[in-house]
Amino acid sequence: MALILAPDEQAILTAASALAEGKLVAIPTETVYGLAADATNGDAVAGIFEAKGRPHFNPLICHVSDIAMAARYAVIDPLSRRLMDAFWPGPLTLVLPLKPDTAIHPLVAAGLDTIALRMPRGVAGKIIAVLDRPLAAPSANTSGKISGTSAEAVADDLGQKIALILDAGPSEVGLESTIVKVDGDGVLLLRPGGLTAEDIEAVIGGKLNRIDQRAAIQAPGMMVSHYAPSAGVRLNVHEVREGEALLAFGPERARGAERALASFNLSQTGNLREAAANLFDFMKRLDSLGGAVIAVEPIPFNGLGEAINDRLVRAAAPRVSSIAEMEQIK
Template sequence: MATVLGIDERAILAAAEMLARGELVAIPTETVYGLAADATNGNAVAGIFEAKGRPHFNPLICHVSDIAMAERYAKIDPVSRLLIDTFWPGPLTLVLPLKPDADIHPLVAAGLDTIALRMPRGVAGKIIAALGRPLAAPSANTSGKISGTSAIAVDQDLGAKIAMILDAGPSEVGLESTIVKVDGDTILMLRPGGLAAEEIEAVTRQTLGRVDQRAAIQAPGMMASHYAPSAGMRLNVHEVRAGEALLAFGPERAVGHANAVAILNLSEIGSLHEAATNLFDFMKRLDITGSSTIAVEPIPFNGLGEAINDRLIRAAAPRSLSVAEMEQIK
């Protein structure tokens, strides 16, 4: 089993030393817990794919400690630089052209000529700075399953496969980062996440474009089926069926909620921020009730609601590859 350490300077240095040796370490970020490896070490990066059971066509986010590190690996256009200056460190990932001489291992980019970069807040940034190299760090969970937002959740899922878990308590944001790509005069939202589209649009004074979900994968988190519990998911319910578990939202309950085997409310006051923080943890807790289906009450699509609904739609999707994903395998 993995060694679990609380956060202090010794733990940060111990994590950096393990990463330098090519081992895997689960680290807390403000979004979710990440399964980290030295992004320049091919064997270490391959270990991420093996531990998660992650398809090799699905690229990884590369985490940096500062802008200077980002500039070593990617070409940064003026609009992306504006977003970096405004939102880094934080829950924003930018897909940027990969420099030809960058020593990021090709597995990280999954054969693409771009790299997804993020600067995390807090302890993760300190670990990267201590290592002196970027970290590839997807969410610390078995591929396709619910993302881990606590050290306990990570340990239960991946503890037997990794060396160390750093425990900083529950994740602050609770959703993965928002992923954006500047494409000429267009700014594309590749994955909604912990930074709302409205905040980006307010800074850029430009409406974000959306990517057709049938398009080829350009960034992490674009697989059709993802973030899935073992139970099936039924979304936007107004009536609960007997034997279902209920993922509730707001002060009003769906008809027949008394039929539910368990109820957890993402936010009794209807706060999307609170709902985002609770989403993955509550999905896990309802999943272990043994119910075959988790019914989910409607959640607004504005603000962080876009990212919450994105995760729920992918969690409810058929557990098979899309046409675009199949094309990536060929």
């Protein structure tokens, strides 16, 4: 079972040492907990795919300690640099061209000529600075399942497969990072997340461009089926069926809510930031009850609601594990 440590200075050194030895470490970030490995060590990166059961065609986010480290591995255009200055450290990932002969192992990019880079806040950034190498760190959960937002959730899922978990309490944001890519004079939103489209648009002075979320994978988190509980997921419900578990939102309940096997309210007041922070934890709790279906009340699409609905749509999608399966449901 993984050793769980509070993230003090000694634990940060212990984590950096384990990562330098090619081990896997679950680290807290402001978004969700990440399953980290030295991004320059192919064996260690392969260990991420093995531990998660993650398809090798699904690229990984690379985490850096500062913009200077990002510049070692990627070509940074002026607009991407402006976004880094505005939102790093924070829940924004930028997809950038890889530099030639980079030390990043090819498994991280999954055969693409780009790399997804993020600078996390807090403990994760300190570990990367000590290691002085970027960390490949997808969410710390079995691939396609609910992301871990606490050390306990990570231990329950992956505790037998990894060396160490740093426990900094519940994740602050609770959703994975927003992923964007500069495309000519515009910016593509590849995955909505913990930074709202409106915040990004205020910096770039225009609207984000959006792509078909069933398009070819250009970044992590773009698989059609993702973030899924074992139970089925039924969205935008206005009436709860017998035996369903209920994921509620706001002060008003769907008809028949009293029939629910159990219910959790993402935010009684309809606060989207609170809902985002609670999403994965509450889905995991409802899923643990063993019911066949989780019914989800409607959630608005504005602000963080876009990212919340993105995760819910992917959780409700047909479960896929390969490009061939993805093509069948397009």
